[in-house]
Amino acid sequence: MTPPHARPAASHCRELVAGDSALADPKPALALIGERLARGLALGLARLSGDEVPSVRSGIPKDAAFAALRDTAEGLASHCLMGMGASDLPLLASFDSAPVFRLVDRAFGGPGEVPEPAPDAFPLSAELLLARLERCLADALTFALGPGDDHRVHPLRRDTSLRQLDPFPPDTQLLLLSLEIEEVDFPSWSLTLALPIDTLTAAMASQHHAPVRQGRLATPGPTGEPFASMPLEVTAVLVDMRLGMTRLSALRPGDVLPVAVARSVPLQIGGKTLATGTIGEIDDRVAVQLTHAF
Known part of the structure; x- marks a missing residue:
C-alpha cells in the first residue's frame, strides 16, 4: 500500500x-x-x-x-x-x-x-x-x-x-x-x-x-494592438481649386484646367492635416517627402 x-x-x-x-x-x-x-x-x-x-x-x-x-x-x-x-x-x-x-x-x-x-x-x-x-x-x-x-x-x-x-x-x-x-x-x-x-x-x-514576472496587463495605447493594425486612408491633397457653378456645369471631355501644385502638400486623414511635404519621385514613382509632422 x-x-x-x-x-x-x-x-x-x-x-x-x-x-x-x-x-x-x-x-x-x-x-x-x-x-x-x-x-x-x-x-x-x-x-x-x-x-x-x-x-x-x-x-x-x-x-x-x-x-x-x-x-x-x-x-x-x-x-x-x-x-x-x-x-x-x-x-x-x-x-x-x-x-x-x-x-x-x-x-x-x-x-x-x-x-x-x-x-x-x-x-x-x-x-x-x-x-x-x-x-x-x-x-x-x-x-x-x-x-x-x-x-x-x-x-x-x-x-x-x-x-x-x-x-x-x-x-x-x-x-x-x-x-x-x-x-x-x-x-x-x-x-x-x-x-x-x-x-x-x-x-x-x-x-x-529568466525570472517569471508578475504584473497587470497594460492598457493598449493607440500605437499598440488591437489599434495598430487598423488601416487608415491617407490623402495627399495635390490640388485645391475653386470653380464657379457656371464653369463647372460647362465642363466637357477634353477641356483643360490650368492648375498649380502647391509647394507644401498636406497629408490628411478624415479631413484633418497630420503632416505636410513636397512632391518628388523615387524609382520613377511619384512620392511625398515629409517636411513637417504635427
Missing part, C-alpha cells in the same frame, strides 16, 4: 522546463518558438502593409550546414545578419526578391507586381522597405524568444550575397525555420531563418533561467 504522503512524480513537457534534456535536442523548442514567431510576425506585417492580418505558418525545423546553404543560394535575395542580446549572438534571415518587389509596388499604390525584367539589384525603395521588414521580424523574434535583454534581437548588416555577408564559418551547423505568409488577393511568399545551434542553445538556456 502506498504511504499517504507519497505522491507520483510530476511529468512535464521537456521543451518548456529547465534542464539538460531541453538543450539536447533544440528542434522541438525551435518549433514552439516558431509558433509564437508566426503570431507576432502576422501582426507586424499587418502594420507594415496596412492590410488585413496575414496568415503566417511556421514549418518544421531542419538541419543544415552553412557551407551547403551558401552554395545553393541563387538569384537576387536579401540576407540579413541579426544579433541577439548584448553579445550579438548571430542568426540569419533571408528574403527572396519577388515578395520584396511586390511589397514595394503595393506601398506605392500598385497591385503588387514584380518588375519585368527583374532588376539585378534592389533599388533604394526596396532597401528602405527591407529595413522596415527586418525591424518587423526582429521585433517578432524578440517577442517569440520571451522577455529579457538576452533575447532582444536587432539587425546588424545586410547583403545580397551570402559569401559577401559571411555570417558564419563554413562548418557552422544550423537549424533552418521557414515561415509561409499568405495574404488575401496576393501570392503567398516565405522567408527563412537560419540559427546556429549555439545561438539557439544560449537562447533556451537564458529562457529557462
Whole structure:
C-alpha cells in the first residue's frame, strides 16, 4: 500500500522546463518558438502593409550546414545578419526578391507586381522597405524568444550575397525555420531563418533561467494592438481649386484646367492635416517627402 504522503512524480513537457534534456535536442523548442514567431510576425506585417492580418505558418525545423546553404543560394535575395542580446549572438534571415518587389509596388499604390525584367539589384525603395521588414521580424523574434535583454534581437548588416555577408564559418551547423505568409488577393511568399545551434542553445538556456514576472496587463495605447493594425486612408491633397457653378456645369471631355501644385502638400486623414511635404519621385514613382509632422 502506498504511504499517504507519497505522491507520483510530476511529468512535464521537456521543451518548456529547465534542464539538460531541453538543450539536447533544440528542434522541438525551435518549433514552439516558431509558433509564437508566426503570431507576432502576422501582426507586424499587418502594420507594415496596412492590410488585413496575414496568415503566417511556421514549418518544421531542419538541419543544415552553412557551407551547403551558401552554395545553393541563387538569384537576387536579401540576407540579413541579426544579433541577439548584448553579445550579438548571430542568426540569419533571408528574403527572396519577388515578395520584396511586390511589397514595394503595393506601398506605392500598385497591385503588387514584380518588375519585368527583374532588376539585378534592389533599388533604394526596396532597401528602405527591407529595413522596415527586418525591424518587423526582429521585433517578432524578440517577442517569440520571451522577455529579457538576452533575447532582444536587432539587425546588424545586410547583403545580397551570402559569401559577401559571411555570417558564419563554413562548418557552422544550423537549424533552418521557414515561415509561409499568405495574404488575401496576393501570392503567398516565405522567408527563412537560419540559427546556429549555439545561438539557439544560449537562447533556451537564458529562457529557462529568466525570472517569471508578475504584473497587470497594460492598457493598449493607440500605437499598440488591437489599434495598430487598423488601416487608415491617407490623402495627399495635390490640388485645391475653386470653380464657379457656371464653369463647372460647362465642363466637357477634353477641356483643360490650368492648375498649380502647391509647394507644401498636406497629408490628411478624415479631413484633418497630420503632416505636410513636397512632391518628388523615387524609382520613377511619384512620392511625398515629409517636411513637417504635427
